[in-house]
Amino acid sequence: MNFELNILGCGSAKPTTHHQPTSQILNVRGKYFMIDCGEGAQTQMQMMGLSMANIGHIFISHNHGDHVFGLPGLIGTMDLLGRTAELHIHGPQQVGEMLEFLQHIYYAEIGYEVIFHPIDTRQHQLIFEDRSITVHSIPLEHRIPSVGFLFREKPGLPHIRREMIDAFQIPVSQINNIKAGASWTTEDGTVIPHERLTTPATPSRSYAYCSDTIYLPELKEIIKGVNLLYHEATYMHERALRAEQTRHTTALQAATLARDAEVGQLCVGHFSAAIKDEAALLREAQSVFPNTVLAKEGLVISI
């Protein structure tokens, strides 16, 4: 079952020929959750063969152009493609103002509804759930209100041990009960406990997105043990002062957070246009947290 991250863009505000502005698709079993939507995101989706029809929810971290200026075009294209399903957009209050303007001027007559869900960027709380996942907000700190996202699969059911079912001749009709936690009583009254009939559920997978933000060591509690962390690393640590001033993070800091939060893997992105040697940035991060990769347009990470 898919749980994979697709990088559409991982540059920062000043465009370059080698990076697109920020946007990602988290593919959870065929449902696409878009995270940020920089200019050109829809083109990148087409290049990667990702269908816009699969997007139900878009999560926007903050209202800077390099994270939202792909929305106007995307909303229009979805209409041209005949969308009728609601599109839910979650983000700081300011993002709602843009959506309101777009609906007023450009999209008064589109064939589907765009529903905005404001996020309190100061709270770590549940902002969305469906049958398969939960999404929690992660309070970040940037020049304007900014928020990260923690995607977590809901725990699955335990797996039935086929050989036990056969051995005790348990009828098929009981299998859902057993999965849900029931034990089994044989004809002679022996109770076979649930644990003997099943193996534990597949561990649920998780993904945390933190961009744009200064280095916040306290985030380690929220993102503890996630399988994959995407964290901005706009600068190398030699420009730590610049990072502090512009409310961004260095590669070293991102890796330190990954290490302290004991995540499985770190993906760094949101590179400053001034970064000429990304390999050096990667080495810096890996010196603290070896299991780090560089984001790159077109990269797909299976979690």
Place this chain on the structure above:
Amino acid sequence: MNFELNILGCGSAKPTTHHQPTSQILNVRGKYFMIDCGEGAQTQMQMMGLSMANIGHIFISHNHGDHVFGLPGLIGTMDLLGRTAELHIHGPQQVGEMLEFLQHIYYAEIGYEVIFHPIDTRQHQLIFEDRSITVHSIPLEHRIPSVGFLFREKPGLPHIRREMIDAFQIPVSQINNIKAGASWTTEDGTVIPHERLTTPATPSRSYAYCSDTIYLPELKEIIKGVNLLYHEATYMHERALRAEQTRHTTALQAATLARDAEVGQLCVGHFSAAIKDEAALLREAQSVFPNTVLAKEGLVISI
């Protein structure tokens, strides 16, 4: 002296993997005039090695997303690049509403001024001039107010015939006068007429942009004899009804206008995403007007 058209994008509203939405740069001796600004225009400029600093004026045909959604990002990038020069944007009144919104929400503190010049889309009139060119509006007809642009070099001065200057020993100080139309009187009182001292000025070059619009045969008067006409050809003529309904033009119609207006060359663009065989579209246009080319991202046409 440059007078060349750079195609940044020539697709229509529904994005494809092979075309970007509409945008062009007309390079007049190093001054860039941008025409329309679809999403991704700034990236295309970078790909083509065109500097955003050279843009002084942007002309917007109409307020549909595929012609304007590159503006938000472009305006921000120009600020990040340290722009201080005024940026002039010309277009139908509705474009001004977007600029106002952008300035209010995103660009309250940028380091340069964006000045909007509304265009009356029903009039054919002078909307801009500087030392080297004039720009006239071309009334178009689309689903919303839409306007084309006629760029025309100002007539240059005649060229001095060096051998006549030498023969009559005319002092250098008189050359500007002669270029400006003066004759020369020799010491013995003989008048050498201006025409003998000069050859005619280089013919001034012209470019007309017509998109988006239905086929308007009467435009032939306005664009008579231009060196290059860019005209939308969203559909092939087998879909003439669809073109009529959506207020677009077919390849055959665009070529008919080019022929009737006796233009030098026709470049067709704004292709519907449904066009699979652009060669067929080109053949259709060339059957009426042979000197037709297909627009293409990255194409540069020297006029």
